[in-house]
Amino acid sequence: MTWNSLQERKTAVAEGVLEIDRISKRYGDVVALRDMTFDVRAGELFGFVGSNGAGKTTTMRIALGVLAADSGEVRWSGRPVDLEIRRHIGYMPEERGLYPKMKARDQLVYLAELHGLSTSDAQRAADSWLDRLGLTARRDEEVQKLSLGNQQRVQLAAALVHDPAVLVLDEPFSGLDPVAVDVMSEVLREKAASGVPVVFSSHQLDLVERLCDRVGIIRSGQMVACGGVGELRESGPLRLTVDAPRAQPGWTAGLAGVSEVGVHGTVTTVELAEGADDQEVLAAALRTGPVREFSRLRPTLTELYRNVVSQEKAS
């Protein structure tokens, strides 16, 4: 099937969606991935988080075909990802890699050509990305002679130079200085806004929370939580903070399905079991005297993630 006919199909099924469908991978007795499933919609920034060894890199390498899955399938626009489709994926591997002795521009032109661009298109694309990332003055320097930050920029340009239809980036933010983080964030947002599904892994959870539309948390090769950031924060048990200055210790005792999780000064934090009524908590608080603050508490992504990791340790 040719690229053009694929483009036409895009409108039919799962338009532009990258689907990871029940991928499993074992190394001997070690299970690296077990039925890993998620999808990244067109125009969406998807953050992939999990502890080291959870299976993020394995998943991405399988999506790029540099590693074979034992079972399962990766699809794009409803089609199993083959070499032809891979040519339209932008990839930044966990272990960065470029030819150390090749000049930055030559390298980008070469990679663009390998992804199917004509020589003149490849040169144009390389120049435009070098310009965009502030590397024009360094274009004819060997990659090994560039600063680490500039090497990272060339690496990003290498993932983008062929105008990919899908972006898969393994830890794109690691080792970047704050300015480079901003550049990277901006570029990723822009690519997503142009309708490209973008998936990246990161340990910088604040960044993921700020940047991503959806997040997948994986543990031991399995997806344990996946959804919009707001959605995930809603999904946990409801917590409330109540600032009732005159309340006596133990004022929440006797409220059905309510358990106290912490007291800081006059502020009490409680967790509500499924079906418990927050209004009863407010009423009980008002019975103690004035209530200065009453709010629902949403866990941050970091807290959600810690939760998942602690479950991992428990299991």
Added chain:
Amino acid sequence: MTTLSPTRTVGLVARREFTTRVRSKAFVLSTLLIIGLLAGYVLLFSFIGKSSAIKVGLAGQSTGISAPLTAITGKLGKEVQTTTVNDQNDGEQQVRSGKLDVLVSGALDAPKVTVKSSLDPALQQALTELVRQQAIQGALAQNGLKPNVLDAAQSVTVRPKVLEPEDPEQGQKTVLAYIVGMVLFISIQTFGVAVAQGVVEEKSSRVVEILLATIRPWQLLLGKVIGIGASGLIQVLAIGVAGVALGRASGMLTLTDFAVGAVASAVGWYLVGFFLYAVLLAAAGSLVSRQEELQSVITPVTLLPVLGFVVGINLTLRNPADPISAVLSMVPFFTPTLMPARIALGVAPLWQVVLALVLAVGCIALFTWLGGKVYGNAVLRTGSRVKLRDALR
């Protein structure tokens, strides 16, 4: 965006490999170095060739023996250079100082021969012969006979029936064979190892992961082998052309047509040899992730041609008709250096050349299949060295 054909993919990889290498300082320098060594060799030999003549000083009556002495020593395979000196004393002075090797003076029938330490046996024989002729002619004249009565008798010689006539160009061919074998050996080793180094460079820099996310392992391998092979071809051609030109200019090489043929076939054999080893070396290289580990995995492969070359070329040059070297030259691992050397010597029958070529090409096909398999399995496994057994699965 259009579909990328495998041919263009392989071509792109090959073009990168070729231009990267040909533009590198190492390539330019090594080409110049080899040509420089050839020039030095040519110079050295033309110098030795000239200085090997025995310098004979002639004084007094002996000046007349210049022509017959040169003729007789020539028959005995020695070159002499004669000069006239003023007198005995002057001549002895020159012998002492080393300007002359021999001084001949005095009467023709009883010449005085002065040397520094020893007289060359061939020259001694020639001088004895001359003196005898003088004595016989003097005796004949005294007895009233014409000096030429014995000419007919003198001209009687023994003419052997030659079964395998000696090739007067044997010397040139030996030198040619040696150089051809040597250059091929160096080139095949150098560029074969460059393939292995290139494979490891891509593994150690991890760029291979980006490449193989968009092209297939065999395309990367083939492009690499073609690109590096082509840069080696350029070097072999440059050396060949420079070598023939140097040989001609110095007068050492008179067999131009034969040499051009031998060099042209050597270029072909370079390709056979390069492809034979390149895929094996690439496969070996794909097993390791760091340049420091490379030597240990390629040594088994690089040692083979060394053995074949050292043993084979020595046997061949000592005796071009040596049957062991003929057999060795048809063993695929040794063919690329030994067969062209034997062709340059002019001792390889056509059937042997064809058989060697068929065997070598068969081996290339086998190694490409095996090597491609190992490479494809091992090239993405970074970290510790991949076991050959795992890579062959």
